Amino acid sequence: MKPAAFDYWRPSSRREACELLHEHGDEARLIAGGQSLMAVLNMRLAQPKHLVDIAGIEDLHYIERRDDHLAVGAGVTQAELLQYPGLAEAVPLLALAMTWIGHWQTRNRGTVCGSIAHADPSAELPLCLATLGGQVVLENRRGKSRRVMAEDFFQGVLTTDRRQDELITEVRFPLARPGAEYRFREVAMRHGDFAIVALAAVIDSNRVTLGVGGVADRPVSRELARHDDPSEALNALAWSLGAEDDAHATAAYRRQLIRELGRELIAGGPSDEENAHARQG
Amino acid sequence: MHARADQRIRVTLTLNSRERSGYAEPRTQLCDFLRHELGATGTHVGCEHGVCGACTVRVDGRASRSCLMLAVQAEGRRLDTVESLAGEEGLSDLQQAFRRHHALQCGFCTAGILMSCEEFLERVADPSEAQVRDMLSGHLCRCTGYTGMVQAVLDVARTRREATVPDSQQENNDV
Numbered sequence: 001m002k003p004a005a006f007d008y009w010r011p012s013s014r015r016e017a018c019e020l021l022h023e024h025g026d027e028a029r030l031i032a033g034g035q036s037l038m039a040v041l042n043m044r045l046a047q048p049k050h051l052v053d054i055a056g057i058e059d060l061h062y063i064e065r066r067d068d069h070l071a072v073g074a075g076v077t078q079a080e081l082l083q084y085p086g087l088a089e090a091v092p093l094l095a096l097a098m099t100w101i102g103h104w105q106t107r108n109r110g111t112v113c114g115s116i117a118h119a120d121p122s123a124e125l126p127l128c129l130a131t132l133g134g135q136v137v138l139e140n141r142r143g144k145s146r147r148v149m150a151e152d153f154f155q156g157v158l159t160t161d162r163r164q165d166e167l168i169t170e171v172r173f174p175l176a177r178p179g180a181e182y183r184f185r186e187v188a189m190r191h192g193d194f195a196i197v198a199l200a201a202v203i204d205s206n207r208v209t210l211g212v213g214g215v216a217d218r219p220v221s222r223e224l225a226r227h228d229d230p231s232e233a234l235n236a237l238a239w240s241l242g243a244e245d246d247a248h249a250t251a252a253y254r255r256q257l258i259r260e261l262g263r264e265l266i267a268g269g270p271s272d273e274e275n276a277h278a279r280q281g
Numbered sequence: 282m283h284a285r286a287d288q289r290i291r292v293t294l295t296l297n298s299r300e301r302s303g304y305a306e307p308r309t310q311l312c313d314f315l316r317h318e319l320g321a322t323g324t325h326v327g328c329e330h331g332v333c334g335a336c337t338v339r340v341d342g343r344a345s346r347s348c349l350m351l352a353v354q355a356e357g358r359r360l361d362t363v364e365s366l367a368g369e370e371g372l373s374d375l376q377q378a379f380r381r382h383h384a385l386q387c388g389f390c391t392a393g394i395l396m397s398c399e400e401f402l403e404r405v406a407d408p409s410e411a412q413v414r415d416m417l418s419g420h421l422c423r424c425t426g427y428t429g430m431v432q433a434v435l436d437v438a439r440t441r442r443e444a445t446v447p448d449s450q451q452e453n454n455d456v
Contacts, residue, residue: 001329005286008307008353012282038349039330042310049286051307055354056282079343103419105334105397108343109350192418 003041006048010056014167017052018141022165024050030167033077035102035110036118060169065090069134069172078107078115078125091173093132093200096184097124103192113168116153119160122195122214124186126154129171130219131200131211137170138162145169154218180204183268185261189248196249197257201265208266210234215254216241226266234262284353294355296321297365305352312336314352315362323363325392327421334420337393338362344397363392366399375399378437384429390422398434408438 011017021028027049031037040046054060054074061075063084070091072081078101081087081094088095101107101115101124115125116136129136129150136153139145140163153161162168176182186198198213208230211221220241224233238258243251284290284307293302296319303318310329315321315338327335329348336347339361366373372380375398385391394417401408401416408416413434417427 002310002313003308005306005308007286008282008284008351010282010353034349034351034354035331035346038310038351041308042330042348053354099415103334104401104416105337105344105346105419106331106349109340109345190418191415 001042001044003038004044004047006041006051008051008053010053012056012058014057014060014139014169015141015143017054017057017167018139018165020050020052021167022141024052025164028052030054030117032074032111032114032117033109034114035106036114036120054167065175069174070094071137071170071172072112073170074111074113074168076112078102078110078112079104081112082107090175091128091132092176092182093128093184093202094173096182097128097186097198097200100124100184100186100188100191100195100198113171116171117160117162117168119154119156119158119218120194121157121216121218122198124195124198124213126150127198127200127211127213127219129173130154130221131202131209132174133221134174135172136161136168137172138166139169140167141165147172150219151221156217177202177204181268183265185265187257187261194248197254197261199258199261199265201262203266203268210237210262210265212237212241212258215243215258224266230263230266231259234259237262290353292352292356294357295359297361303352307351307353309352310348311338311350311352311355312347314355315347315360318352321362321364323392325389327389332421333390334397335390335393337396337420339396339400342400342403344400361396361399363395366395374440375402375433375437378433378440379430382429382433382436384425384433385422386424390420394420394422394430398430398437402434402438402441406438406442408435410435 009020029048031051031053060073062073064071082098115123134150135147137147148161181203183201186195188195195214200211202209206226208224208226213219222237238255243254245251289304292305301319305314312326315324324338325335327333331346331349337344338347341359366376413431
């Protein structure tokens with residue numbers, strides 16, 4: 001289908017973009033790469049009166065490695081981040097998880113911040129941000145910026161803490177901790193489809209941080225003590241997320257995936273190889 | 282910049298190395314602009330929500346779905362479509378490989394697949410089969426299957442690699 005009619009704006013500054021969002025409120029939508037939003041517009045699931053394209057804002061296009069995090073500006077595409085030299089060493093979880101985002105062709109236009117802003121509960125980037133305890137940086141029309149922790153930012157299906165006149169200018173992924181191991185697994189109908197369950201893990205010597213996507217209404221991250229047998233903790237986690245039946249999978253199957261994949265992920269082993277098959281970015 | 286919803290605005294871009302312009306409403310998808318306004322009907326339109334990949338074109342070199350992009354977003358950009366591949370001397374090496382390996386039947390999806398393959402081959406000179414399959418997973422073909430396409434891409438990658446071996450190295454190989 002074709003989108004319903006809208007006014008198109010291409011502001012040249014952050015301030016101007018935020019002013020437009022303030023002025024048009026609920027009737028305005030931001031577009032960056034458009035790899036989620038355009039599909040929604042084409043199917044007329046959303047019919048905004050105003051589309052504000054941030055492609056014309058020059059100073060959003062950067063990836064910066066800082067003291068304790070990797071900062072990714074709102075203009076950066078997923079393909080660009082995947083090709084960032086040293087990504088696997090700086091934020092290993094991203095290097096593992098990002099090849100699961102859509103396809104080569106959608107990563108070429110889809111932005112990192114756009115996926116965070118869209119807040120699909122089964123998307124990989126929100127899961128990574130939540131698991132690593134990253135931050136979202138937002139700026140409003142007065143030029144004031146604020147930082148929000150991932151766990152506070154994601155508030156439900158396609159729902160975030162972003163206020164009406166705010167623009168996400170940057171997301172911050174914490175750099176790899178020495179000695180920690182990072183792992184990622186996903187089950188989808190086909191590679192590139194929405195995840196039925198996606199799991200991300202940060203494994204330290206005495207604890208495991210496990211992030212779960214595709215089950216609750218937002219990515220959920222929990223800390224588990226590192227026992228010999230994590231079965232009980234995983235079972236409790238699986239039951240705590242309010243899994244529901246849908247067209248792709250039953251709630252029982254999702255819980256089973258959390259238990260089984262969680263166990264595999266924490267144990268480590270050859271399954272990581274499967275994830276590495278498509279690492280060309 | 283602001284364009285009213287009912288306004289047709291001028292969009293100028295470089296299509297297959299030629300500057301072209303036409304008019305588009307803000308809501309006009311890039312694929313429709315190419316086909317209906319510029320007459321470049323080589324690009325096909327399938328699902329219109331980014332799943333099938335038939336409408337894939339290269340935007341500033343990057344393979345992208347032209348149904349998930351607005352014509353106004355292509356202003357000033359370099360676009361390459363399937364029409365750019367064949368030269369005066371006939372089909373390109375990739376197109377010939379597709380024919381040789383029976384990588385198409387009805388051809389509807391092929392226009393997009395070729396554009397993805399072109400970018401892929403530029404970025405990955407020596408791909409594994411798994412990498413080719415991952416790249417092709419962004420496309421749906423409902424008649425041929427993907428085996429012929431995978432063979433064609435690997436074949437072209439090999440041929441192009443051999444063609445870029447420096448002369449000195451070739452001599453060494455002969456010895």
